[in-house]
Amino acid sequence: MTILIVDDDLELLEQLSKALERKRYQIETADNGETALDKIFSVPYDLILLDIMLPRLDGLSVLREIRQAGLNIPVLMLTARSDVEDRVKGLDYGADDYLAKPFSMAELMARIRAMLRRDGNRDPVLRAGAISLDTRSRRVTQNGTPLDLTAKEFSILEFLLHNKGSAVSRFNMAEHVWGNEFDPFSMSNFVDVHIKNLRKKIKTPGDVPIIRTIRGIGFIIDDGI
Amino acid sequence: MTILIVDDDLELLEQLSKALERKRYQIETADNGETALDKIFSVPYDLILLDIMLPRLDGLSVLREIRQAGLNIPVLMLTARSDVEDRVKGLDYGADDYLAKPFSMAELMARIRAMLRRDGNRDPVLRAGAISLDTRSRRVTQNGTPLDLTAKEFSILEFLLHNKGSAVSRFNMAEHVWGNEFDPFSMSNFVDVHIKNLRKKIKTPGDVPIIRTIRGIGFIIDDGI
DNA sequence: ATATGTATATGACCATTCTCATTGTTGATG
DNA sequence: CATCAACAATGAGAATGGTCATATACATAT
Structure with missing residues (x-):
């Protein structure tokens, strides 16, 4: 299971990588939208953690490019949003889930597990x-x-x-x-x-x-x- | 410390009375708006728990009457609201606080304590x-x-x-x-x-x-x- | 200093939301 | 059955929230 983490906060990037590697995921990182896209189009990932606010090319644009290219990789968006209840929002844009910063590592892990497991869901x-x-x-x-x-x-x-x-x-x-x-x-x-x-x-x-x-x-x- | 509880849900009324009596509060009850007003204008209470939805005279009207009469008793409104964050709302109407049903007994107690303690608060x-x-x-x-x-x-x-x-x-x-x-x-x-x-x-x-x-x-x- | 790209400011416009007054409907009561 | 009061439906209008195109200001490199 290979996960790409895209975030410009290098400290957070480091932290996430460590935590996820400990869970035996293969981790790659990018700190801006352009290198993220480069990587995505050259290596097949199982999941992408994508910050919305990014230098060079923001997360939403990255997401749009991914979807326009027909790639169906699960994407978990990260935002600074503090109090999100309905992640329904934004699903239009092709994000599969949506997590507010700051988040607990536990919650992130739960989401990642759920997304990787998910295939035949309940009817929305x-x-x-x-x-x-x-x-x-x-x-x-x-x-x-x-x-x-x-x-x-x-x-x-x-x-x-x-x-x-x-x-x-x-x-x-x-x-x-x-x-x-x-x-x-x-x-x-x-x-x-x-x-x-x-x-x-x-x-x-x-x-x-x-x-x-x-x-x-x-x-x-x-x-x- | 005497508290008047106004609610038409008799089971809840009973439950609340018991819990508050255990905390050494004097409790009186009313199950509709009219008897509530009668009691309020004859006995001095330290606090009123007031359901919004009431037979005969709804909680908001009761509150209005209380304030119009110049009574300054702290009033804690109860509503069926599930997810309130800012109790700011409704303070215009003279309610001092606002609690959503269903609420935990612990939370109710905390609010009551706070309201009775409160006098010289921070500047709003x-x-x-x-x-x-x-x-x-x-x-x-x-x-x-x-x-x-x-x-x-x-x-x-x-x-x-x-x-x-x-x-x-x-x-x-x-x-x-x-x-x-x-x-x-x-x-x-x-x-x-x-x-x-x-x-x-x-x-x-x-x-x-x-x-x-x-x-x-x-x-x-x-x-x- | 000037040019250029990027960030901000603004005016005009449209859809949505909400209030209000009025009308219609229902069901209980004598 | 007629009356009445409470409840519901509706039309119209005003305020709000938001989009967009354009103008302006600013920072930076030349």
Whole structure:
């Protein structure tokens, strides 16, 4: 198992190399984007640890080049981000995972193990009736035709699908979808407004809304009956 | 020390009472907003644990009534929120703290102790030059005259003030201010745009910007020289 | 000093989000 | 069945957040 570590922090580079070598991985390093690409295109790696902030060529550009070249190597991005919960983000760009600095060695090891092990994963696609929502690419389709949803609409639909078959309250929904931004001390009817807009975008034959209202409770989504 | 617990979940009510009585607090309870208010206006409590979702009269209305009556009792709001970091929110409404359900008994105890101990706290007001920013009420003034900032502008200014005297990078700023929403994979110049708008709102004599640019690094705020 | 590339500033513009007032709907009650 | 109150849906508009193209400032080498 050969791992390429790309980071301009030489101290960190050293530290990571040592730790990973102790786990019997073959390690190579690069301290900038260009040499990273050179190496990647000449040697086959099993995994790449890629810092986002790099001299010469930043991590994102490196990643883009890798993917454009059709290489399917698992890439774990490293960022200075302190408090990431949903690594979903960025998966669009072809990164397989996303780890915030500073991270514990234990966590890094766990991720690396998981990524190397990973092949047939659970389905990242949520469905209900003719709707399917891909949590990775953040794309939604109805009978295959794509729906153009805004960020909030997507999150609301995702939340409803996660709770498919059971009603969720506006409050609960606001908590989950708005997260930190959610101010429990001021609730207008913004949830209803977004539901309305969602419904308008998800046209159904006979105008049977796929998102049903449970009076006094909230909203629910389920498969056809 | 007498504590009033207001919650309609009778099981939780029982549980809390038991736990707090064991800590030698005097406990009274109410399971709806109206009886809560009755009790509050007849007996002097040292602290109120107040659920937001209540029958008859919701927690927020209860809180409003308490404050309108000029009562200064510390109030700890309970909500179903799962992942709160900044309790700053809602302080406007006169709640002193804000705890998410489900919470651990340990955490609740810690908060209660802290609230009862608290009197002369650290200053929740950040300053630099003529600017002062109240993290509680989320109000900003320049020489006493209020500035009308948007949410993002406020957060950016708050972050700069928290790091007064040292430059912060755009990336770092984006991480902290945008939190979860922050997508390290797509950075436009939105930070610069907000900085520009902030500067426009913070007029200074001679147009000496209070937020200075550190070329190649980011931005900094400090007192006058 | 001048030129050149890079970093920053700004104006204009558009999509999204949210508030608000109004209207429609539902279910309980007499 | 009629009335009423609570709840939900909606349209319209305002504020916000963000993109982008362009202009400006700055650092460096010539």
